[in-house]
């Protein structure tokens with residue numbers, strides 16, 4: 414089987430900002446609330462940049478600040494963070510994204526984001542229905558704050574993406590349909606829709622187990638919610654270009670496309686992941702452990718994995734089939750199960766590519782495993 418490596422495309426740079434003022438009850442990401450540690454975090458980020466700058470001399474095409482809550486960084490924090498990256502070639506950046514919490518949106522912060530060069534804001538609305546936003550998701554903002562935040566951001570020339578979560582306890586089709594329409598009516602460029610996964614040991618898992626909250630929708634119901642997303646958003650001018658992501662044509666996330674197309678990316682900060690075209694590695698989760706590795710002058714890695722041919726093939730198929738653009742048919746030409754999945758309506762062959770159908774998108778990992786056997 415022929416593999417396509419797209420490393421001729423310029424890489425992306427990701428920076429993980431691990432600070433959150435409070436913990437959302439469904440979140441199992443590592444984050445810390447001691448904002449007094451921000452200056453030390455930035456000093457260590459500069460050390461990490463120094464460690465990797467010579468190995469990544471090519472210009473980056475995208476920069477993405479995720480978290481955590483990078484939008485809580487004030488002027489000193491944000492300019493300090495960007496300065497820490499100055500050893501990299503950022504002269505060709507075409508997209509600079511900041512993840513934003515609605516409660517951090519103020520006229521001063523928005524002006525700062527514009528002044529420091531951000532082109533794209535990804536706003537974590539999560540729900541536009543108060544019944545889930547506060548009670549279930551425990552977010553620190555209200556629906557009204559979300560609307561005010563969107564109105565403020567739209568006065569600036571940012572690309573705007575909105576994040577929504579579905580598959581919430583007792584959520585009905587009409588509830589999710591209403592959320593999608595409310596989001597589309599805010600006229601963003603991009604909408605991400607994430608299926609809620611309830612991780613063990615989170616306060617949300619406990620609330621459901623102890624019946625303070627109703628149970629999650631069944632897998633069949635979740636599949637219906639997934640399919641409804643396309644119906645509702647297609648009618649509003651968005652198309653699903655990846656399992657969880659919709660965009661108006663031309664407004665896809667350049668940075669996130671690199672992950673699915675297996676273009677190299679460098680991740681800095683605790684818990685950040687990287688890929689150089691052949692190896693994956695992930696940083697230590699804890700800020701303190703990450704920082705102490707850097708102070709000792711060593712890469713703050715938790716793991717590094719070199720992919721063999723079989724793993725590269727599986728990853729290429731698994732990631733490629735997440736995308737509406739699919740994969741070059743040549744990659745799957747020798748797979749004995751390809752015809753079966755075309756006949757079953759999970760995949761289609763068009764213009765020399767194998768693309769997933771909506772039904773196929775529901776089963777991407779399963780399809781990829783079977784196709785590589």
Ligand code: SF4
Pocket residue numbers: 432433435436437440441442444480481482514
């Ligand atoms: S803001 Fe995001 S990263 Fe922080 S606790 Fe909430 S869900 Fe987790």
